[in-house]
Amino acid sequence: MSLLLENVKKSYREPNGSTLPILDIERFEVKEREQVVLIGESGSGKSTLLNVISGITAADSGKVTIAGTEIASMAEVVRDRFRAERIGFVFQTFNLLPAFSALENVLLGMSFSRKKPNRDRAKELLALVGLEHRLHHHPKQMSVGEQQRVAVARALANQPKLLLADEPTANVDLANQETILHLLRDACAQNQISMLLVTHSQEVAKQFDRVETLSDFNKVHAKV
Amino acid sequence: MNTLTIAWKSIRQRRLASLLTALSVALGVTLMISVLVINGVIDRMFNQTASGYDLIVGPKGSALQLVLNTVFRVGAPIENLPYRYYTELKKDPRVEEAIPFAIGDVTQTGGFPIVGTIPRYFALEYVPGRHFRINADGKFLPGTWDSVIGSAVAKQNNWKMGDEFSLIHGSAESGHVHDEKFKIVGILAPTGTPNDRTVFVNLRGFYQVSGHEKPLEEAIRREAAFFGETVDEEKLKTLAKENAAHDHHDHAGHDHAGHDHDVPDAQKEVTAILVQMKGDRLRGFTTIKFQSELKEGNQAQAVNPIQQISWLMTNIVGNIRTMLIVLTSLIIIVSGVSIFVSIYNSMSDRKREIAIMRALGAGRTTVFAIILSESVLLCLGGGILGIILGHGLVFIAAPIIEARSGLLINPFAFSSVELILLPVLVVLASLVGFIPAMTAYRTDVASTLSD
Ligand SMILES: Nc1ncnc2c1ncn2[C@@H]1O[C@H](COP(=O)(O)OP(=O)(O)O)[C@@H](O)[C@H]1O
Numbered sequence: 223m224s225l226l227l228e229n230v231k232k233s234y235r236e237p238n239g240s241t242l243p244i245l246d247i248e249r250f251e252v253k254e255r256e257q258v259v260l261i262g263e264s265g266s267g268k269s270t271l272l273n274v275i276s277g278i279t280a281a282d283s284g285k286v287t288i289a290g291t292e293i294a295s296m297a298e299v300v301r302d303r304f305r306a307e308r309i310g311f312v313f314q315t316f317n318l319l320p321a322f323s324a325l326e327n328v329l330l331g332m333s334f335s336r337k338k339p340n341r342d343r344a345k346e347l348l349a350l351v352g353l354e355h356r357l358h359h360h361p362k363q364m365s366v367g368e369q370q371r372v373a374v375a376r377a378l379a380n381q382p383k384l385l386l387a388d389e390p391t392a393n394v395d396l397a398n399q400e401t402i403l404h405l406l407r408d409a410c411a412q413n414q415i416s417m418l419l420v421t422h423s424q425e426v427a428k429q430f431d432r433v434e435t436l437s438d439f440n441k442v443h444a445k446v
Numbered sequence: 447m448n449t450l451t452i453a454w455k456s457i458r459q460r461r462l463a464s465l466l467t468a469l470s471v472a473l474g475v476t477l478m479i480s481v482l483v484i485n486g487v488i489d490r491m492f493n494q495t496a497s498g499y500d501l502i503v504g505p506k507g508s509a510l511q512l513v514l515n516t517v518f519r520v521g522a523p524i525e526n527l528p529y530r531y532y533t534e535l536k537k538d539p540r541v542e543e544a545i546p547f548a549i550g551d552v553t554q555t556g557g558f559p560i561v562g563t564i565p566r567y568f569a570l571e572y573v574p575g576r577h578f579r580i581n582a583d584g585k586f587l588p589g590t591w592d593s594v595i596g597s598a599v600a601k602q603n604n605w606k607m608g609d610e611f612s613l614i615h616g617s618a619e620s621g622h623v624h625d626e627k628f629k630i631v632g633i634l635a636p637t638g639t640p641n642d643r644t645v646f647v648n649l650r651g652f653y654q655v656s657g658h659e660k661p662l663e664e665a666i667r668r669e670a671a672f673f674g675e676t677v678d679e680e681k682l683k684t685l686a687k688e689n690a691a692h693d694h695h696d697h698a699g700h701d702h703a704g705h706d707h708d709v710p711d712a713q714k715e716v717t718a719i720l721v722q723m724k725g726d727r728l729r730g731f732t733t734i735k736f737q738s739e740l741k742e743g744n745q746a747q748a749v750n751p752i753q754q755i756s757w758l759m760t761n762i763v764g765n766i767r768t769m770l771i772v773l774t775s776l777i778i779i780v781s782g783v784s785i786f787v788s789i790y791n792s793m794s795d796r797k798r799e800i801a802i803m804r805a806l807g808a809g810r811t812t813v814f815a816i817i818l819s820e821s822v823l824l825c826l827g828g829g830i831l832g833i834i835l836g837h838g839l840v841f842i843a844a845p846i847i848e849a850r851s852g853l854l855i856n857p858f859a860f861s862s863v864e865l866i867l868l869p870v871l872v873v874l875a876s877l878v879g880f881i882p883a884m885t886a887y888r889t890d891v892a893s894t895l896s897d
């Protein structure tokens with residue numbers, strides 16, 4: 223399998239000192255090449271879950287296994303490197319660094335893995351998302367939809383095993399939403415990448431074969 | 447993309463702020479370079495100039511004034527010594543070489559100091575290990591009306607071989623122009639010493655310039671008073687008579703080639719005598735002994751020029767130099783602080799960029815290094831620009847300063863201190879970049895991304 227969560231717990235410490243539990247997941251699995259959409263309301267812990275999976279946030283307990291490797295027990299540097307090489311990330315907005323052109327943003331995505339950044343591949347990826355004519359545009363000179371497409375290209379840059387998308391279409395118009403979702407799905411399918419996309423939108427969810435609701439398997443939500 | 451490229455991109459993103467901070471570093475470094483180069487010139491000027499002789503013998507008075515006047519040819523001479531004092535000193539068995547100097551006049555054009563001396567002066571080293579060089583067809587003052595001029599004099603007055611010039615007694619504005627003319631028979635190669643701004647004339651000719659020889663009777667009385675002797679009144683009268691007969695013809699308009707009547711020694715005076723002592727191993731000891739004997743004689747003083755100059759260096763020039771270096775260092779530190787402020791202020795805007803890079807797999811140390819590199823790039827960029835500007839300034843200013851002051855500045859002058867300047871800037875940059883880099887290192891990725 224591509225992703226396996228086992229007994230993952232995460233809670234935050236609130237300013238008043240009490241703990242606020244967010245996640246308590248017994249088991250959650252994404253198979254190889256599977257494309258899963260996860261629905262949850264705002265504040266239900268979707269972003270927290272993605273951060274735990276990618277190793278940005280450490281879980282309080284439990285195991286997170288990606289492509290056969292358990293990441294929770296890794297040293298931070300190793301986990302950072304693992305994230306660079308195995309995980310692609312697309313956020314809701316402001317994915318790109320304003321100082322860098324579209325092409326440079328994609329190259330930046332290649333800069334933290336052990337492989338050498340490949341300019342030709344970066345150009346191919348931008349062509350794949352239909353931006354071959356925007357290589358040297360800076361984020362400010364692009365629409366939000368175009369910026370999200372650059373983010374998709376960048377997420378694919380290191381040929382990851384798993385692509386995580388955090389409401390990638392929440393801030394774009396409908397036409398762009400369709401394009402971006404198609405791009406993500408096609409690219410993942412073609413490159414044998416598993417995808418986990420979180421959203422609060424049923425509209426987005428209905429395009430996927432496997433749709434999960436966070437509250438169905440997250441015990442924390444069940445308690446509320 | 448490596449750390450430096452990423453750092454460079456963010457520097458370019460904040461073009462104006464980056465440019466201003468780098469410029470402030472550049473300004474500090476430019477000033478530092480100028481100070482270092484000027485310092486080198488002053489150092490050479492003060493520490494190497496009085497070489498080739500051990501002592502300067504002159505009239506009693508301020509030792510520093512004697513050195514400034516004799517070596518640097520600034521200020522007025524203290525007084526004069528009778529020529530006989532020179533001839534007697536020359537006979538002292540401990541003295542290897544004694545060179546008389548007569549100082550006090552200036553050239554009519556340019557107001558350069560005139561030194562009446564003997565050709566052997568040019569056999570002395572002007573800085574340790576360096577001998578005077580003259581133009582190919584030049585000669586070192588063989589004839590009575592010959593003159594050898596320093597390189598700066600030649601350049602500024604546009605004087606050539608064979609040119610003739612007049613002397614002025616006193617200052618160039620108010621002084622009396624002498625009728626006699628000296629002819630240039632040699633032009634010295636640049637030495638980087640006050641010799642470059644000096645006009646040397648043959649001492650014999652100097653004395654023959656009307657007004658330079660003291661009236662005979664006055665001279666004899668003064669000399670007698672100096673040595674504490676009584677004047678032979680009878681002899682004085684006959685001498686005066688002879689002299690009056692001789693003095694009938696006027697110097698004006700004469701061709702000097704055939705015009706040479708030596709002035710009696712009694713009528714001559716010297717401003718200073720450069721003395722080289724005999725002996726090698728005991729030379730220092732002999733010098734000190736000679737110096738104190740002369741002091742006891744109570745007629746003159748012998749001054750060690752090196753001592754006076756090093757006093758001047760430590761007490762005045764050295765302090766000014768230290769002050770200038772401290773000042774320019776402060777400017778550089780202030781520019782360092784401005785780099786800190788600039789980067790630190792940008793950190794809140796860049797939290798998200800740093801979080802994105804972390805999400806893309808950049809480690810804490812990587813983002814730390816990126817921010818630190820920005821600081822180092824700004825400092826080094828500014829520093830290198832400053833070094834270029836500083837040397838450019840020196841290159842442009844060197845001929846101007848040389849023309850105005852005669853200070854010889856190598857336009858390519860390079861101070862070894864510059865070698866540590868860039869490493870010091872890197873350390874400074876690391877210090878001021880550390881706190882912003884730490885902010886980047888500590889960025890909480892999850893909460894920054896959710897903002
Ligand atoms: N760093 C944090 N400290 C404390 N509470 C947090 C932190 N990050 C998120 N939370 C809380 O955790 C809950 C889940 O947040 P999040 O995962 O961003 O939800 P979603 O992405 O589903 O909207 C929210 O109630 C949020 O306030």
Ligand SMILES: [Mg+2]
Nearest residue numbers: 268269270388
């Ligand atoms: Mg969220």
